[in-house]
Amino acid sequence: MKNNRKVGAFIGVTLAASLALTGCSAITGGQSDAGDDKVDSGAVVVYVAHGPEVTDPIIAAFRKAYPDIKVTLIASPGTGELIGRVESEAANPLGDVAWGGSSENYDAASGKAFASVELENDADTVVQDPNHKWHATDVLFQTIAVNTERVTNESDYPTTFQDLTDPRWKDAGGIVFANPRSSGTSYSLLSAMVSTYGWAFFDGFLPNAKVVDGSSQMFQGVRTGEYAVGFINEDLAATWVAEGAPLKVIYPEDTVSNQIGVAAVIAGAKHTKPAETFVNFLMSKDTQQIMVDEVGRRSARADVAPPAGLPDASKLNLATPDPAVFAVDKESVLVKFDEKLASSK
């Protein structure tokens, strides 16, 4: 009997606790209806797909510049999940800013997901969204990375994409390439490869390649020596080399694929003005300098120099894939890649 009462009491407490929780809605950083429309006070909720190595220095600077705006960061596993969350919350958005991923991801999102806003610092960035939805925060180039412990002879290093079609790579450790279905980085690489050499490129490349799921597997794969050659974003490669990873970073001479890292204001956000302030701040000269100095990424502004050690963009043969082919109907591009992959096995 005593036991029953104890169990009953426990269940009662549980029910009470859960009822209380139902009543608690999210406290998104000092929710106050009064301060919503002021530019420099209130709160802003940022959905972010960057790790703390990117967000920590920049958020610290924002807090100094705008001490009255409370920033709340909510992390997402990746850009796909970030946009997935924004789109599924469309009826009642809980976030104000989306930060992370490349411009193509945001172009592909539903038209109602992000707000169209013209911001002050847009004009100083190297590229603008004609629809004013995404705003450039950094620029990423993809490089060929060679694991120096698996490719010991310097003269064997590839210098162009064409070099990667040489059959000797198959037995010399393989080339790791993320499946473009799961990796925006790989999709950029694919666009660059096909724009320069056409689809026939894969007839020589894929037999040498090991296709894995997700960019991280590609990056880690070449760093740990699982594969001899791979592709890594330039800032990550530079960071790893500085930490002593056995990598040689090569900017291909024939074409260099590139992406624009962006941020956007979420449509229907509860704190629109602070959100616009935040996104504008990301593009400001001081913040972009932090991006270069502390995060190690190439700035999206024309008047900020790239990080030390990274080559100037003017010296590189940047890829310019035709949006009509690679942006409009990505599914057919991916299906063609699947066919090439199946026939290479």
Place this chain on the structure above:
Amino acid sequence: MQTQQLHERGQRVDTDVVPGRKQKPSRTLRKRFSRRPSVWFLVALGLLLLLSSTIVFPQLRLVQEAFTTDDGAFSLGNFIQFFLTPRFQEAIVNSLLIALIAGLLACAVAVPAAYILAQYDLPNRNGFLTLATMATVSPPFLGAYAWVLLLGRGGILTVQLREWGITLPFETIIGPGGIVWVTVWATQALVFLLAYDAFRAIDPTLDEAAASVGAEPWRTRIGIVLPMAIPALVTGFYMSSMKIFTDFGTPLIIGGGTPTLPTAVYYEFLSEVSTNPAIASAASLVMLGIACIALALQQWVLRRRTYASVSVRRRPLQPVSGAKRALMLAYLGVVFGLSFVPHAVVVGTSFLTWRSGILKWVPTLDNYQRLFGEHLGTILISLVLAAIACVFCVIVAVLVSYLTVRKRYAVISPALNVITMIPYIIPGTVLAIGLILSFSSGPLILTGTATILVLAYFVRRLPYITKSIEAALTQVHPALEEAAMSVGAKPMRAFRQITLPLIRPAVVSGGTVGFLQMVTELSATIMLYSVPFITMTVVIFTNAMQPASPMGVASATTVVLMLSVYIPLYFVRKKFASVTSI
């Protein structure tokens, strides 16, 4: 005497208990209670309503998307396209093969271990059981990555063994073999716990009866003990192979590009490049279909015979000593040692320096120092939310499994069975999106609250807890309850005071495993959480998100999380599921 007379007249008696033959409650009892609508029927309806609104309704759009093509018309086109696409064909075959092989291997490893611990008097039993419970949960992320750290091409063990001149039969663990290896050790503990509870519950009089007619111990084991434990073994195989079938994290990290179905489906839903929700939904329904077929098979095996015993005698522990005992302890040691490799690696790496995601062999306490400056309050949130969800889960699980095993209503019971298993199949992220879409507007707004997290935990862990209780319930004979009712107890009272105490070890077992899994849940949490309801796994994740993130802090946070759960768990098990009780 009376029984004999009744038998001569051709009437079956309530106390006729013959293990192996199907039993139904006798006609006299059924007549007595047929006048009132049974309280259990009402419970069944209530549960159906609850589960439909929390599980079926949020995922309805999956069904809707699967059966609609671009022009909005109803069609099977998505399914046809799914089956005709080569990469999905390859993915299905790979996933099924890996799930079956790894499931069988997990059972092959776990069942002897469970038998040894259940049968023989070995020291520190509670310790082993707690270890088994802990082993059902691998630490998020770093868990799967741990094996690559050890046995990848440049892995710690691989390099060391090469230096000592030992060549392994493989160059790297990455590949389909790696998926099988990792998932076997990750799921064997699930099978172990189910099998252990089953072996402990087998009526010892059966063994004695066999011995009294001269059967040797091995004959008894194979002829009596093993068959009587079949519900748990079949359920264990089913749960482990289904878990492996739907696991998308491990193939991602260790598969080396081996196409598997959950990974393919996940990217169709959420790829940053191109999504196709229609195909993804169709594929999810196909996976659900496969799971239902497997469920039907499991139910069929369980219903063919009665595995229940009436006796409540405790099964004695056989003493063992010397070389045999050492061998047994060694086997258990190996099995659990291998299951704990991921945990050990996480602990080890938490004391080493990570620089931009690269592990350095430099010992440090820096990770812990950074951790204590940050978010320790989140442990409390994790534990409280999981505890609330767990209580609800256990209550509903007990009721659902009772309805599935005992009551067997024509439509409601199978419906409940299937609905309960749905969350096992759907990836956590997809489940979360369904919840957001259903509860972000309209009459009930739950997004941004803690309730939606509790709901997600409840829904995700209900399948496992239900199945483990179901397995245990199959071993409790209905005659016990009927005996209570025949002296006037109402059905609910008979259930509470007779059946519940008998399945208590399984309830505690299933409940603690469910609780552990809720505390370490990530994929749904990350899509649903809002400040201030940040759980510990979110903190861990944020520190392990990108290749250059501060992994050291993630390791340290994982260790603190594991400790904060494992230590109370040890004491809970000791009090409520001690082996000195039934």
